[in-house]
Amino acid sequence: MVDNTGTVTETDKAAGAGKDTGNNGEDNRTARRDLAVRAAVAQGLLTEADPVVALLDVAGIRASAAALHEAFAAVTAPDTPVLHAFAVKAAPLVPVLRLLRDEGLGAEVASPGELGLARAAGIPPHRTVLDSPAKTPGELREALSLGIAVNADNPQELTRLDALLHEAPSHSPIGLRVNPQTGSGSIGALSTATSTSKFGVALRDEGARTQVVRAFLDRPWLTRLHTHSGSQGVPLALMAEGVRTVHELAEEINAAAGRQQIDTIDIGGGLPVNFSSDEETPTYADYARLLKSTVPGLFDGRYGLVTEFGRSLLAKHGTVLARVEYAKSAGGRAIAVTHAGVQIATRTVYNPESWPLRIAAYDATGRPKDGPDVAQDIAGPACFAGDVLATALPLPLLEQGDLVGALDTGAYYFAHHYAYNSLARPGIHGFTVTADAVRFASVRTPQTVAEIVAESGGGDPEALVRE
Ligand SMILES: Cc1ncc(COP(=O)(O)O)c(C=O)c1O
Incomplete structure (x- = not known):
């Protein structure tokens, strides 16, 4: 487990976070991701002001690069x-x-x-x-x-x-x-x-x-x-x-x-x-x-x-983590309204058949959520009905304050911001899991409202009305 400083405890080590499990590394990667999600919460990366963050698994990226070299060298x-x-x-x-x-x-x-x-x-x-x-x-x-x-x-x-x-x-x-x-x-x-x-x-x-x-x-x-x-x-x-x-x-x-x-x-x-x-x-x-x-x-x-x-080197190593701001239902369908939508997963939102995303459910502390699967829509924050990352997805019922992880988003997703509704670009953090801690490094800081205003002509509000 990760304590509230993001330190890895004995239970997590036993879960295999730092060990090679003998398959292609998938178990390791999943364990590292779950540790990073918990640590991101514990270390305060996800806040009311920044309700969506992107995480990149440094060890996973290195492993993919090594696999590429080896494959062609062979x-x-x-x-x-x-x-x-x-x-x-x-x-x-x-x-x-x-x-x-x-x-x-x-x-x-x-x-x-x-x-x-x-x-x-x-x-x-x-x-x-x-x-x-x-x-x-x-x-x-x-x-x-x-x-x-x-x-x-x-x-x-x-x-x-x-x-x-x-x-x-x-x-x-x-x-x-x-x-x-x-x-x-x-x-x-x-x-x-x-x-x-x-x-x-x-x-x-x-x-x-x-x-x-x-x-x-x-x-x-x-x-x-x-x-x-x-x-x-x-x-x-x-x-x-x-x-x-x-x-x-x-x-x-x-x-x-x-x-x-x-x-x-x-x-x-x-x-x-x-x-x-x-x-x-x-x-x-x-x-x-x-x-x-x-x-x-x-x-x-x-x-x-x-x-x-491109995609094959990065996709598996990125996760978007977003807070469920509200949980509601409409016409019998459970809906989790989150902060990850079209601004991050543009292709998925506009063309869900070609670009389906896996979603993981976590509780408010970042632990994987248990419970019977319920068909839910995972909605984004943008003001149009199609802004959903997944429709009728079976997941443990998400509640207000829980988290969703949009998986496999390390390539062509969170680095390709779409500025609909002037939604801010999320911060991106690389993570490294060592024997006793999850360490984050800032890859890109979250965009501020002042930056959005400045790049939207805020420096010269009079531009169109000046005589
Ligand atoms: C010329 C060229 N090379 C490489 C790539 C990378 O492709 P992928 O990310 O699928 O590996 C692209 C993607 O559009 C491309 O246009």
Whole structure:
């Protein structure tokens, strides 16, 4: 148990918080999460003023980074250059990027803001990759001057790069993104390898392949191919098929060039996350093995490798903890009105079928709640009826003052604030469970009302009425 200072007691140690239980670490992770929830209450992180907080499990993030390295090390030839570039969009938080840097990862960035975060975290240019479908000349110029790897999206961008490289030579490795057009996964909005996707050069369109080969032959500095088939919902086999298509293209280009012009293949990210239990499946090892059997030539040492995983590195390690402000019922349905809603779980609220979230029930002291399951709606604080995290979810009946934990929210959730109702961005705390305490470190402070007013034009209320 955790006493009121957040210290771990003997009962908790026995629950396995600090020990490896022998499975993939899921039991450990669940135990750490429950300890952190109790400690967050005991240490006063959740208050009337801050009724919602986000928690990040530092040990879990480290374990995922290690699993990623191991999975690809197990299938690549010795001395193959491999860069695992974390997709910053999944958790745009400087301390998280720094943690991942320390775990040997680089960064995949897709905007000046993301590049700024990666640089603030100390990720060096040679471990940074710029992908975005709409890079401006200024962004490209900056990336080229820093030596950041750039994946061009389309022929117009290649023409732009021709001009920029003519202006000033660069050490940046430069690639071209291709869309293998292998098809959609279960979430259309996140499927990037459809026949009409906005990303990359659509490889199966008439004449496209020939044009791509020509583009490489005309540009000796173009040395990489890039693909990313989608993010969540794309079956592993389809992802692997996309990589196979791109490897085949690399071989064709190298044969046409009569040299190993393409030296690196960037396979993107997209490993799906299991949002229905604590189990981490599929694993990086599953995917790496599948890639090795589908595209053996990618791993024979002739190609360097870049990966861009995001969700799979962070999702399982984040929890949103929110107070139940009121418990009520309507039409026979129990409703817990909490402080976690659309501002935090935007995708879930607007598209619950594609993005269901698990919810854990805790009592006011942060202990898992017992009792018979009752179908309840877990509602958020925003002023529209659809602002619910879960509908008719069977859980022990929540009461006023209890807590809900929105699980698996470490990627693309609490770091992606949606400012509906001018609801404040919650604070984010990283936690570490040691043998006798849970220690929190502030990753992002909660947004204040003064900050909301200031960034909403509060500095010049007269702007529209001044003569
Ligand atoms: C080009 C690119 N790479 C990597 C990613 C990360 O995908 P995931 O978070 O699913 O691993 C994305 C996500 O949109 C992407 O667009």
